[in-house]
Amino acid sequence: NAGVTQTPKFQVLKTGQSMTLQCAQDMNHNSMYWYRQDPGMGLRLIYYSASEGTTDKGEVPNGYNVSRLNKREFSLRLESAAPSQTSVYFCASSPLLGTEAFFGQGTRLTVV
Amino acid sequence: ELKVEQNPLFLSMQEGKNYTIYCNYSTTSDRLYWYRQDPGKSLESLFVLLSNGAVKQEGRLMASLDTKARLSTLHITAAVHDLSATYFCAVGSGGSNYKLTFGKGTLLTVNP
Numbered sequence A: 001n002a003g004v005t006q007t008p009k010f011q012v013l014k015t016g017q018s019m020t021l022q023c024a025q026d027m028n029h030n031s032m033y034w035y036r037q038d039p040g041m042g043l044r045l046i047y048y049s050a051s052e053g054t055t056d057k058g059e060v061p062n063g064y065n066v067s068r069l070n071k072r073e074f075s076l077r078l079e080s081a082a083p084s085q086t087s088v089y090f091c092a093s094s095p096l097l098g099t100e101a102f103f104g105q106g107t108r109l110t111v112v
Numbered sequence B: 001e002l003k004v005e006q007n008p009l010f011l012s013m014q015e016g017k018n019y020t021i022y023c024n025y026s027t028t029s030d031r032l033y034w035y036r037q038d039p040g041k042s043l044e045s046l047f048v049l050l051s052n053g054a055v056k057q058e059g060r061l062m063a064s065l066d067t068k069a070r071l072s073t074l075h076i077t078a079a080v081h082d083l084s085a086t087y088f089c090a091v092g093s094g095g096s097n098y099k100l101t102f103g104k105g106t107l108l109t110v111n112p
Helices: none
Strands: A004-007 A010-013 A019-025 A031-038 A042-049 A064-068 A074-078 A087-094 A107-111 B004-007 B010-014 B019-025 B031-037 B043-049 B055-058 B061-066 B071-076 B085-093 B099-102 B106-111
Touching (some): A031 A064, A042 A074, A042 B099, A074 A087
Antiparallel strands (some): A019 A074, A064 A074, A087 A107, B019 B071
C-alpha cells in the first residue's frame, strides 16, 4: 500500500528559484495537509485542504502557495525560495479534517 | 490559540526502566494523537485518544487522556533500545477550522 507519496525526496534550490512539491494519497481521504519540520520546533502547519476544492492557511503560510488538484493530489509551491525555507516538508492526509493523519516520507529541502 | 507543551523534550533512560512523557494543552479538545518518528523518517501513528479517561496500550507503551486536566501521558514500561525515537503528541481543535497542533516532540534515547 503506497499511502501518502511525496516527490521529490531531496532538493537543493538557489535563493529566488521556484519549485513545486508534489503529494498524492491513495486512501480516499478528504483532507490533506502540508507541514514543515524544523529542529526544536515540532511540526508547523503551512496549508491544509479540508476537502477537494478548498484550501486554507495554517500557522506559517507566508512564502507558499498550494493547489488541491483533485481528491488525491495536493501540491505546495515555493515561488521564490529563501534560505529560511530550508526544512523538511511533510504531506499528510486524513479521512476528515483533524482526524488521524497519515504522513508521507518527507522532502528535505535546502535553499542556498 | 492552542498551545501544546511536551515535557521533557529530551529523555535519556536505561533499558528496563519506566518513565512518562507528558503532553499539556491549553484549550478544550476532544481528540489527541501520539506519533513516533525515527531519525530521518516519517511520522508513524501510535495512539488515538478520543475521550476523557481513554487509555490505549501497545507493547511497552501506554497512553492516557485526561480532558479535564488537559493532559495526556505516554508511559514507557521496561524500556528497550528499539523504543529510541522522537515522540510527538498532537491535539485537535478549532471548531469549523479544525486542525492538529503538534508539540515540539520528546527525543527518547534508551541506553543499554
